[in-house]
Amino acid sequence: MATTPKRRRWSAVDVPDLNGKVAVVTGANSGIGFEAAKVLAEHGATVVLACRNPVKAQNALDTIRTATPAADVSLLEMDLNSLASVRKAADTLLADRPVIDLLINNAGVTFLPYGLTADGFETHYGVNYLGHFAFTGLVLPAVTAADAGRIVTIGSNAHRLGKMNFDDPGFTKGGYKPLRAYARSKLANLLFAFELQRRLQTAGASTQSLAAHPGGANTEILESIGPVRQKLKQLIDHIPNPIVHSARQGALPTLRAATDPASRGDEYYGPAGLLKMTGPPVLVKASATSRHPETAQRLWELSEEQTGVTYPL
Numbered sequence: 561m562a563t564t565p566k567r568r569r570w571s572a573v574d575v576p577d578l579n580g581k582v583a584v585v586t587g588a589n590s591g592i593g594f595e596a597a598k599v600l601a602e603h604g605a606t607v608v609l610a611c612r613n614p615v616k617a618q619n620a621l622d623t624i625r626t627a628t629p630a631a632d633v634s635l636l637e638m639d640l641n642s643l644a645s646v647r648k649a650a651d652t653l654l655a656d657r658p659v660i661d662l663l664i665n666n667a668g669v670t671f672l673p674y675g676l677t678a679d680g681f682e683t684h685y686g687v688n689y690l691g692h693f694a695f696t697g698l699v700l701p702a703v704t705a706a707d708a709g710r711i712v713t714i715g716s717n718a719h720r721l722g723k724m725n726f727d728d729p730g731f732t733k734g735g736y737k738p739l740r741a742y743a744r745s746k747l748a749n750l751l752f753a754f755e756l757q758r759r760l761q762t763a764g765a766s767t768q769s770l771a772a773h774p775g776g777a778n779t780e781i782l783e784s785i786g787p788v789r790q791k792l793k794q795l796i797d798h799i800p801n802p803i804v805h806s807a808r809q810g811a812l813p814t815l816r817a818a819t820d821p822a823s824r825g826d827e828y829y830g831p832a833g834l835l836k837m838t839g840p841p842v843l844v845k846a847s848a849t850s851r852h853p854e855t856a857q858r859l860w861e862l863s864e865e866q867t868g869v870t871y872p873l
């Protein structure tokens with residue numbers, strides 16, 4: 561009797577041909593953003609690396625070109641810590657790229673001591689969330705100009721620990737803890753991704769908004785956990801474990817959300833493993849709070865006020 565073949569795990573070889581597609585990846589000089597950008601370029605996409613540090617960005621571009629000499633890669637300077645920088649980057653991008661097929665909102669900071677962005681917002685909230693809210697709104701006309709464009713926003717398992725506090729989003733009244741601030745910013749990322757999908761759908765746009773998270777990925781972000789990491793970093797990629805996988809594996813949920821022809825707006829991808837920390841990319845559940853439309857709408861209104869960016873939907 562014939563046996564049904566076991567379903568293969570989705571991997572980078574499943575990324576379709578992307579020739580003719582334009583992809584923009586924020587925070588593409590390291591970690592999962594770099595790995596995602598590299599795979600997109602390998603599959604023929606024109607890739608824009610949107611980064612704050614031109615030297616690191618150039619190194620990333622050189623590495624991608626070494627791996628794929630025919631890669632069509634360019635740089636866009638953007639510091640998400642500053643809304644002026646975000647506006648300037650969006651203007652430059654729109655002048656250059658009237659059509660964007662894929663926007664990956666990936667850049668992020670983690671577990672920082674209390675600090676403020678150039679515009680006075682708590683750093684995690686300002687960089688991870690508000691900067692991307694503003695950038696996406698400003699470049700949205702180019703994404704909606706694409707045939708079935710996609711916007712993928714990166715969350716984290718930590719979003720489950722996040723609580724929005726609309727009276728004090730930036731912890732000015734106290735209670736600041738790096739993990740709390742990071743978790744709030746990641747919850748905001750997911751509230752945004754799902755609300756954007758609702759708004760795109762209502763507007764009848766073909767553009768889709770999805771979310772993804774890498775689980776535990778061996779990236780620069782692990783620096784924030786402590787000095788032991790340096791030794792661990794060298795070992796992790798070679799020792800299978802249920803907590804941390806390589807940055808390349810961590811990029812797969814992003815890539816699946818961004819390129820799998822079967823993926824749809826409103827979906828959230830992450831690793832399949834028991835703790836959702838490692839494993840192949842599959843559909844995962846986001847918290848009930850991140851799926852709460854009223855909370856998302858309130859955050860949206862606040863974000864438009866805080867950034868001065870109104871979405872053209």
Ligand SMILES: NC(=O)c1ccc[n+]([C@@H]2O[C@H](COP(=O)([O-])OP(=O)(O)OC[C@H]3O[C@@H](n4cnc5c(N)ncnc54)[C@H](OP(=O)(O)O)[C@@H]3O)[C@@H](O)[C@H]2O)c1
Nearest residue numbers: 587590591592612639640641667668716776777779780781
């Ligand atoms: N690694 C994990 O286990 C994990 C788990 C859950 C979620 N995530 C999420 O995955 C995403 C990528 O993180 P990663 O793990 O790949 O870490 P990473 O290697 O540190 O990459 C973060 C990227 O964001 C950039 N960035 C930071 N602040 C920026 C700013 N103000 N303006 C523009 N770019 C900025 C960094 O640029 P510089 O190099 O200049 O600092 C870097 O390119 C983040 O959203 C993170 O929250 C990661």
